[in-house]
Amino acid sequence: MKTDKTELAVAALKDGTVIDHIPSSVVFKAVEILGLTHTEHAVTIGCNLASKRLGSKGIIKVADTFFDNDVLNRIALIAPDAVVNVIRDYEVVEKYPVTLPDTIVGIVKCDNPKCVTNNEPMRTRFDVVSRNPVVIRCHYCNHSVDGNDAKIL
Numbered sequence: 001m002k003t004d005k006t007e008l009a010v011a012a013l014k015d016g017t018v019i020d021h022i023p024s025s026v027v028f029k030a031v032e033i034l035g036l037t038h039t040e041h042a043v044t045i046g047c048n049l050a051s052k053r054l055g056s057k058g059i060i061k062v063a064d065t066f067f068d069n070d071v072l073n074r075i076a077l078i079a080p081d082a083v084v085n086v087i088r089d090y091e092v093v094e095k096y097p098v099t100l101p102d103t104i105v106g107i108v109k110c111d112n113p114k115c116v117t118n119n120e121p122m123r124t125r126f127d128v129v130s131r132n133p134v135v136i137r138c139h140y141c142n143h144s145v146d147g148n149d150a151k152i153l
Helices: 024-033 069-075
Strands: 016-023 043-051 055-063 083-088 091-097 103-105 125-131 134-138 144-146
Touching: 016 024, 016 069, 024 043, 024 055, 024 069
Parallel strands: none
Antiparallel strands: 016 055, 016 083, 043 055, 083 091, 103 125, 125 134, 134 144
């Protein structure tokens, strides 16, 4: 049997989630946001893969795991063009882009030390100023931050 050595084969996913079109520079931050550093499920991470759209991209495949939209939408902070594929019985049954909500509550820490959220027991709240590139602004102190620089809680 002759194989084409120009392609890298990765095992097919029977059931689970694939997140594609993640900028290579933030793949491991996405892994952290998704809480995959301590999972018991099989995880495949691809980084610096060729992409016509991004130049290079990352991909995360997680077996037997289906994420809530709230969790997936956290990825939109750092990867606004990421695409989610839901796999069941080796078939893509859903495919959709991550979406950044207009307001982000309890996900990002404000890095302004004088902000009330850093001095009182309350949830943070950010309003989205721009979606691509992502820029968010603290609802309480008006401090703005780029999505890539946001401190995810």
